[in-house]
Amino acid sequence: MLTTRPRGTSDILPGEVEKWQYLEQVIRRLCREYGYSEIRTPIFEHTELFERGVGETTDIVQKEMYTFRDRGGRSITLRPEGTAAVVRAYLENKLYAGPQPVKLYYTGPMFRYDRPQAGRYRQFHQLGVEVLGSHDPALDAEVVAMAMDLYARLGLKDLELHINSVGCPRCRPVLREKLQDFFRARLDRLCPHCRDRLERNPLRILDCKEERCREAGRGAPTSLDHLCPGCGDHFQAVLKHLDNLGVAYTVDCSLVRGLDYYTHTAFEIIARGIGAQNSIGGGGRYNGLVEECGGPDVPGIGFALGLERILLTMEQQGVVFPRPPKLDVFLATADEAARDRALVLVQKLRREGLAADRDYLGRSLKAQMKYAGKLEVGLVAILGSDELAHGVVSLRDMATGNQEEVPLDRLAEEIKQRCSEVKL
Structure with a gap:
C-alpha cells in the first residue's frame, strides 16, 4: 500500500525527531572532545x-544484506x-599517508534484513567510531x-x-581446531548454516542466534584459554x-562479535529490560581488516552504537x-492590509536570527491567538491597520497576558531582550 511504510522501518516525526537531534548534538560534542x-x-x-570485510560466514552476509544488481550488472549492497x-x-x-592514528566518526542509516522487534529495525541508525x-x-x-x-552524558544507568x-x-x-572437535560431536544439534560453518x-557458531546452536x-572452548602470549599481554594491558580509568567491566569469555x-x-554494552536484543553497542579491534581490503598492515579499533536502542533505553529509564x-x-494579523505586511515583517525577524512564523490559513485574529497557544509560543506580535498607521506592533506575553505597543523598528530588539530574560 502506498500509505504504509516498509516493514522494519520507521517515520521519525516532529516531537520525536527533537530527541534524535539532542542525541546527535551530544555525540558531536563528545567526538570533538x-x-x-x-x-x-x-x-x-x-x-x-x-x-571480504565482514566475512562470508557471518549472519550479516549470509542472511541479512540488501543486495541487488544495478543497471550496469554490478552487485551493490546497502551498507x-x-x-x-x-x-x-x-x-x-x-x-x-597522513598523520597517524586517524580518528573518525560517522552517524547514519544501516540496513539489514532482520526480524523487526523492540529497538531493532531493518533500517536502523548507528554512531560509529x-x-x-x-x-x-x-x-x-x-x-x-x-x-x-557517551552513555553517562545521556543519563543512562x-x-x-x-x-x-x-x-x-x-x-x-588452535582454537579453531578445538571448536571443530567440540562441535563435530554435536553436529546433529546445529542449524544448517552452522553445519556449513x-x-x-x-567461531561463527558461537554467534548464531538459533537457540539450538x-x-x-x-x-565450548573459549578464546581466553587459547591466547598466544602477545594477545594475552595485550588483553591484560587493556x-x-x-x-x-575507573571503567567497570565483566570479562566474558563467551563473547563473540558478529563480524569476522x-x-x-572485543566488547559489548548491555542494557537490561529493553527486550530480547539487549545489546545497545559494541566493538573491538580489527587489525587485519585494512590488509584484507587490499591495503597495508594497519591496525584498527572502533565501536558502533545503535541510536534507536539508545533512545529506547533512555525512555525506559525515564531520562528527561x-x-x-x-x-x-508568532505574528498575528487583524486584517487584510496587515497580512500583506506580515510576510515582509516575519522575514525581517528571521534575518535577525529569530524563529518567527505567521498564519497562512486566513484565520480570524481569535483563531490565530488560539493557534499560537497550541504552538506554546511565548510572544505574539499583533499587527493590524491601526498599528501599521502608527508604526507599532502590539506585543503580547502569552504567559501573563500583558500587552504593550512596540515600535516596528525596535521589534526584533525587544523580542531578543525578552527571550534572553526567559532563558535566564
Whole structure:
C-alpha cells in the first residue's frame, strides 16, 4: 500500500525527531572532545567489500544484506555496517599517508534484513567510531571508555560492559581446531548454516542466534584459554588501563562479535529490560581488516552504537530530554492590509536570527491567538491597520497576558531582550 511504510522501518516525526537531534548534538560534542573528525561514506558499496570485510560466514552476509544488481550488472549492497566502508575510504583516499592514528566518526542509516522487534529495525541508525594506525592497548581502553562516557552524558544507568579477547591469526588456529572437535560431536544439534560453518569458521557458531546452536555451544572452548602470549599481554594491558580509568567491566569469555574482522579486544554494552536484543553497542579491534581490503598492515579499533536502542533505553529509564526550542514569536494579523505586511515583517525577524512564523490559513485574529497557544509560543506580535498607521506592533506575553505597543523598528530588539530574560 502506498500509505504504509516498509516493514522494519520507521517515520521519525516532529516531537520525536527533537530527541534524535539532542542525541546527535551530544555525540558531536563528545567526538570533538576526543579528537575525532566526521566522515561520510556512501549508503551503498560494492558487495565484495562486505563479503571480504565482514566475512562470508557471518549472519550479516549470509542472511541479512540488501543486495541487488544495478543497471550496469554490478552487485551493490546497502551498507549493513560502517567499518568496512570507512576502511575502504581510508585506502582509496590515502589517509594512511597522513598523520597517524586517524580518528573518525560517522552517524547514519544501516540496513539489514532482520526480524523487526523492540529497538531493532531493518533500517536502523548507528554512531560509529574508528581509529586506524595504532596497536596501543591504551587506545582500546580509551575507545571503550568513550562509549561508556557517551552513555553517562545521556543519563543512562545500570549498563553492563562485557569484554573479551578473540585472539589473532597466530592463536586462532588452535582454537579453531578445538571448536571443530567440540562441535563435530554435536553436529546433529546445529542449524544448517552452522553445519556449513564448522569447517570454514567454527567461531561463527558461537554467534548464531538459533537457540539450538546456543544450547549446543554451552561448554565450548573459549578464546581466553587459547591466547598466544602477545594477545594475552595485550588483553591484560587493556584491562589494567580500564581499571585506571575507573571503567567497570565483566570479562566474558563467551563473547563473540558478529563480524569476522575482529581480533584481540572485543566488547559489548548491555542494557537490561529493553527486550530480547539487549545489546545497545559494541566493538573491538580489527587489525587485519585494512590488509584484507587490499591495503597495508594497519591496525584498527572502533565501536558502533545503535541510536534507536539508545533512545529506547533512555525512555525506559525515564531520562528527561531537553525541551525542544519553540518559536520566538508568532505574528498575528487583524486584517487584510496587515497580512500583506506580515510576510515582509516575519522575514525581517528571521534575518535577525529569530524563529518567527505567521498564519497562512486566513484565520480570524481569535483563531490565530488560539493557534499560537497550541504552538506554546511565548510572544505574539499583533499587527493590524491601526498599528501599521502608527508604526507599532502590539506585543503580547502569552504567559501573563500583558500587552504593550512596540515600535516596528525596535521589534526584533525587544523580542531578543525578552527571550534572553526567559532563558535566564
